[in-house]
Amino acid sequence: EVQLVESGGGLVQPGGSLRLSCAASGFTFSSYGMGWVRQAPGKGPEWVSGISHRDASTNYADSVRGRFTISRDNSKKTLFLQMNSLRVEDTAVYYCAKYGGSGFTWVLNPFDMWGQGTLVSVSS
Amino acid sequence: EIVLTQSPGTLFMSPGERATLSCRASRSVSISSLAWYQQKLGQAPRLLIYGASRRATGIPDRFSAGGSGTDFTLTVSRLEPEDFAVYFCQQYGSSPPTFGQGTKLEF
Secondary structure, X not given: OOEEEEEOOEEEXXXXXXXXXXXXXXXOHHHOOEEEEEEOOOOOOEEEEEEOOOOOOEEEOOOOOOOEEEEEEOOOOEEEEEEOOOOHHHOEEEEEEXXXXXXXXXXXXXXXXXXXXXXXXXXX | OOOEEEEOOEEEOOOOOOEEEEEEEOOOOHHHOEEEEEXXXXXXXXXXXXXXXXXXXXXXXXXXXXXXXXXXXXXXXXOXXXXXXXXXXXXXXXXXXXXXXXEEEEO
């Protein structure tokens, strides 16, 4: 069974940091691009960041670039999101998601598997 | 970035009826790179449709979709009780990938 399990969310003050993890199972993790998508309460999802399976190239939404860092450990089948300089507007459920395709066009794919999400609350 | 606008915001339907949801893009979506997701309360989104009209694995054939360019639709031909949820469209052909704000299908 394909499964993604996030952890690491919580309550943090503005300016603080959190590190999210996502443990993958049931598929060849090293063959797929992975991403983080967040969803604020009552809003549509917002793509945050993606990382390739091949060369670990990364991309970021403008709203988080320079503050968030995505990384992966293929040997441990784990995806990470290091979040620094957190803002109130970063409050959301953060989902780990698997891109639906592989190869050089990995980023041109929908997300075919999502984790259950982890809540990040930024408040003083 | 491409902005996706979904309509209506809420659609009141009954089981057995046919529902049609709309997603309009601010500019043309390349290679029909449009997906639809279903999200139930407290759950993650689930991929229903990709490539504008292709059903994802395990999705029943009462779900169909179409469109191209800037206008896309999702149709549920005969609503089942489990279909009442929020539906999002997403374009993934241009960076950054973007989502619509959702249509709530309500009984």
